[in-house]
Amino acid sequence: MDKLNKKILIEFIIPIFAVLLALIFSDILILIYKESPLKIYKLLLEGTIFNSYGIGQVIFKTTPLIFSGLAVAFAFRTGLFNIGGEGQLYMGTFVTAVIGAYLPDSIPRFLAVILCLLGGFLAGGLIGFIPGFLKAKTGSHEVINTIMLNFIVLAFINYLLVTYFRVPETLHTKEIISNAHLARLSEFIPALDSTYASLAFVIAILTAIVVYVILWKTKFGYELRAVGHNPEAAATAGINVKKCIMMSMAISGGLAGLIGLNYVLGDKYYFEEGFSSGLGFMGIAVALLGRNHPLGVVIAAFLFGVLSEGGLVINAVVPKELVDILQAIVIICVVASTTEVRKILARGK
Amino acid sequence: MAENIIELKNIVKRFGKVLANNNINIAVRKGEVHAIVGENGAGKSTLMKILYGLYHPDEGQIIINGETIIKNSPKNAVKHGIGMVHQHFMLIPPLTVAENVILGMETSKGPFVDINTANQRIKKLSDDFNLHIDPSKKIEDLSVGENQRVEIIKVLYRGANILILDEPTAVLTPKEVEDFFKVIKSLIAQGKTVIIITHKLDEIMEISDRITIIKHGETVDTINTKDTSPKEIARMMVGRDVLLQAEKKVAQTGKVILDVKNLSVTKSKDVLALDNLNFEIKAGEVLGFAGVEGNGQTELIEALMGLNTEKIKSGKILLEGNDLSNSLTKERLEQGFSHIPEDRHKRGLVLEYQNSDNLILGQQHNFTRTGLLDRIGIDEHSERLIKEFDVRPPHKEVLSGGLSGGNQQKIIIAREFFRKFKFLIAAQPTRGVDIGAIEFIHKQIIKARDEGKAILLVSAELNEIISLSDRIAVLYKGKIVKIVDADKTNKNELGMYMTGASNG
Numbered sequence: 001m002d003k004l005n006k007k008i009l010i011e012f013i014i015p016i017f018a019v020l021l022a023l024i025f026s027d028i029l030i031l032i033y034k035e036s037p038l039k040i041y042k043l044l045l046e047g048t049i050f051n052s053y054g055i056g057q058v059i060f061k062t063t064p065l066i067f068s069g070l071a072v073a074f075a076f077r078t079g080l081f082n083i084g085g086e087g088q089l090y091m092g093t094f095v096t097a098v099i100g101a102y103l104p105d106s107i108p109r110f111l112a113v114i115l116c117l118l119g120g121f122l123a124g125g126l127i128g129f130i131p132g133f134l135k136a137k138t139g140s141h142e143v144i145n146t147i148m149l150n151f152i153v154l155a156f157i158n159y160l161l162v163t164y165f166r167v168p169e170t171l172h173t174k175e176i177i178s179n180a181h182l183a184r185l186s187e188f189i190p191a192l193d194s195t196y197a198s199l200a201f202v203i204a205i206l207t208a209i210v211v212y213v214i215l216w217k218t219k220f221g222y223e224l225r226a227v228g229h230n231p232e233a234a235a236t237a238g239i240n241v242k243k244c245i246m247m248s249m250a251i252s253g254g255l256a257g258l259i260g261l262n263y264v265l266g267d268k269y270y271f272e273e274g275f276s277s278g279l280g281f282m283g284i285a286v287a288l289l290g291r292n293h294p295l296g297v298v299i300a301a302f303l304f305g306v307l308s309e310g311g312l313v314i315n316a317v318v319p320k321e322l323v324d325i326l327q328a329i330v331i332i333c334v335v336a337s338t339t340e341v342r343k344i345l346a347r348g349k
Numbered sequence: 350m351a352e353n354i355i356e357l358k359n360i361v362k363r364f365g366k367v368l369a370n371n372n373i374n375i376a377v378r379k380g381e382v383h384a385i386v387g388e389n390g391a392g393k394s395t396l397m398k399i400l401y402g403l404y405h406p407d408e409g410q411i412i413i414n415g416e417t418i419i420k421n422s423p424k425n426a427v428k429h430g431i432g433m434v435h436q437h438f439m440l441i442p443p444l445t446v447a448e449n450v451i452l453g454m455e456t457s458k459g460p461f462v463d464i465n466t467a468n469q470r471i472k473k474l475s476d477d478f479n480l481h482i483d484p485s486k487k488i489e490d491l492s493v494g495e496n497q498r499v500e501i502i503k504v505l506y507r508g509a510n511i512l513i514l515d516e517p518t519a520v521l522t523p524k525e526v527e528d529f530f531k532v533i534k535s536l537i538a539q540g541k542t543v544i545i546i547t548h549k550l551d552e553i554m555e556i557s558d559r560i561t562i563i564k565h566g567e568t569v570d571t572i573n574t575k576d577t578s579p580k581e582i583a584r585m586m587v588g589r590d591v592l593l594q595a596e597k598k599v600a601q602t603g604k605v606i607l608d609v610k611n612l613s614v615t616k617s618k619d620v621l622a623l624d625n626l627n628f629e630i631k632a633g634e635v636l637g638f639a640g641v642e643g644n645g646q647t648e649l650i651e652a653l654m655g656l657n658t659e660k661i662k663s664g665k666i667l668l669e670g671n672d673l674s675n676s677l678t679k680e681r682l683e684q685g686f687s688h689i690p691e692d693r694h695k696r697g698l699v700l701e702y703q704n705s706d707n708l709i710l711g712q713q714h715n716f717t718r719t720g721l722l723d724r725i726g727i728d729e730h731s732e733r734l735i736k737e738f739d740v741r742p743p744h745k746e747v748l749s750g751g752l753s754g755g756n757q758q759k760i761i762i763a764r765e766f767f768r769k770f771k772f773l774i775a776a777q778p779t780r781g782v783d784i785g786a787i788e789f790i791h792k793q794i795i796k797a798r799d800e801g802k803a804i805l806l807v808s809a810e811l812n813e814i815i816s817l818s819d820r821i822a823v824l825y826k827g828k829i830v831k832i833v834d835a836d837k838t839n840k841n842e843l844g845m846y847m848t849g850a851s852n853g
Contacts, residue, residue, distance in 0.1 A: 223713065225699075
């Protein structure tokens with residue numbers, strides 16, 4: 001069994017190593033800025049995880065990153081690189097908002113939320129399915145097709161928004177009905193008062209658990225991962241590789257379709273053009289740092305949530321772009337250290 | 350007594366807890382052909398890599414030409430006249446022989462590569478050692494046997510006096526093996542020393558002067574070839590008596606199980622990989638497919654299994670009269686196909702999966718309850734199969750990628766024999782598997798045949814084909830040249846058909 005523990009250890013060491021390496025780089029940057037790194041980090045932590053308002057805001061920022069990371073990780077486990085999260089999340093969020101806005105007021109609260117969720121998932125899933133279908137049927141690469149679809153979907157949604165769905169003089173849809181609102185966490189935990197953290201976070205955690213169960217506990221997940229590791233062996237064993245590719249991309253897109261849940265059902269209550277600012281792409285970083293595992297994704301999303309909120313906190317002392325740089329360095333370090341750490345460990349034997 | 354050109358003394362090499370080489374002692378004499386034999390995982394490759402400077406021994410001494418080598422490296426090994434010909438050729442197909450040979454040590458004339466001098470030197474080497482290689486030809490236009498001779502030229506060009514040949518005959522036809530032995534003889538005649546690593550006992554008997562047997566990382570003994578027999582070598586390798594020839598009763602054939610009609614498969618646009626194949630296999634019968642690799646075997650297996658079906662041009666595949674030509678791979682498996690793939694890494698296993706997950710690959714639906722994997726059932730099943738098939742190490746949680754080739758093959762064999770099958774494709778079932786395991790796998794195949802299964806055997810080993818099959822079909826350029834009864838043929842006759850001759 002110590003072999004298993006070692007495996008888990010390696011999975012954790014790589015991201016920790018990457019974060020530490022990133023901290024060293026950012027120390028240098030802070031020093032160049034003639035500030036004390038310790039002071040900045042203290043400020044950052046005090047403003048985020050060491051006060052209740054900070055925690056609430058971190059949870060708010062973590063929620064979409066969990067969905068985004070799960071979307072990338074899910075496809076990755078089937079050997080697919082979904083970088084179309086941005087398009088999928090736009091479609092998903094837009095549909096969520098439209099459903100929420102046009103549901104009858106009398107609909108029960110639970111049902112309203114379920115319908116919005118389902119709509120977002122299916123709409124995002126449809127956008128994910130297209131490159132999956134193209135890959136399965138024609139062999140064209142999903143990376144190219146997901147990127148290209150991003151442009152198409154964004155333009156299409158803007159067209160729909162501007163032409164049919166916007167509230168005049170604005171760039172957002174009309175508000176969703178109040179029964180489709182997700183409760184703020186502060187209703188249950190008063191300490192989180194005045195933060196935007198909502199039940200969307202709980203849904204995100206539940207989704208991570210569901211993803212874990214699907215991938216590692218079901219026959220379907222067993223087949224998906226077999227395709228991800230070795231599609232030829234999977235095909236030889238009678239697994240329908242093409243179907244797996246299409247299903248995986250659709251589910252990945254569906255997960256991305258839920259990224260905007262937090263925003264539409266828990267915060268603004270409408271869809272607005274340009275609300276995402278790259279959340280779909282951040283999923284790649286989250287999945288990478290989280291080693292494509294749902295637990296890792298949740299932890300990594302939380303870390304990026306802290307950094308994102310922390311950027312606002314330290315903005316008074318150093319530019320918040322410092323945090324953007326820190327995030328970028330973390331990503332580069334994860335990518336670069338994956339093989340390095342393995343080598344070091346192998347040598348230490 | 351001839352002088353020792355290489356001495357390896359008390360070599361110990363550990364990888365973590367694994368002892369790959371434990372106190373190995375070998376002395377190679379100048380001008381001899383020295384064979385090193387041992388089962389897979391016995392430590393042959395590690396030892397050769399130590400000699401070639403790719404690994405450093407934890408303990409022990411390497412003495413070359415009487416000089417103790419302190420810090421060995423491939424560069425140093427080359428300097429001391431050691432050349433290694435790897436099992437897998439390391440040549441660049443679109444380049445010429447000369448360009449490949451001089452790669453990494455190009456002589457130049459001003460800014461240009463001096464290819465003419467290289468051509469002349471290679472021509473001379475080729476003539477001196479009877480290699481028959483034209484330095485200006487492209488690698489992609491050469492046969493496998495010629496490729497190998499280019500590899501030999503490569504090491505000779507670098508001044509090698511001691512050649513290490515790793516499983517050199519694995520990819521050669523019988524005729525090419527004969528030519529290859531001539532090359533070895535001319536190398537020896539010119540004063541070179543040859544170390545040959547192989548597991549083919551009859552070849553060792555034919556070509557070597559002395560044999561060192563390695564077992565579990567230790568030297569068992571070094572013996573003179575003329576004083577021993579294959580049976581004795583096998584016993585020393587495995588530690589017990591081994592059946593070198595599969596024993597089987599006369600086939601009791603029943604009705605036709607597999608019927609293949611007019612099967613044609615395309616390779617590229619106008620080229621056929623399989624050209625109008627017709628054959629049938631009866632219950633209780635092994636039909637062996639002999640042929641040089643690349644003559645359509647892979648395409649035949651894929652077509653039968655329903656893989657890469659877009660390449661199939663025409664033909665029917667019937668199992669007990671049911672037309673499965675348009676069935677999915679999954680349906681064929683459910684109908685009673687079983688399949689030991691020819692390339693276990695490519696098609697047989699998910700190397701990143703643990704053994705228990707690989708043992709249910711393709712049968713996962715039998716270990717599922719309401720969509721969820723039945724972990725307890727899978728674990729019990731795996732433990733049973735691992736014990737029954739003697740997989741080592743005997744752990745279901747170990748990743749299959751970490752097993753030796755022989756044990757990986759056992760995982761596949763265990764899984765495929767567990768299926769309720771009527772028809773088995775056994776493609777290269779013992780490739781890279783040690784002789785103890787070969788015996789076991791052969792017994793399993795014979796047992797299945799005696800139980801009335803139809804078996805299609807594809808193997809590059811003619812001995813295996815002849816000893817297991819009841820009938821043998823020879824494939825050449827996608828056509829069945831001939832189907833013969835196994836007990837009425839021999840290697841030479843098959844070798845002729847394999848090169849396209851249609852009557853022996």
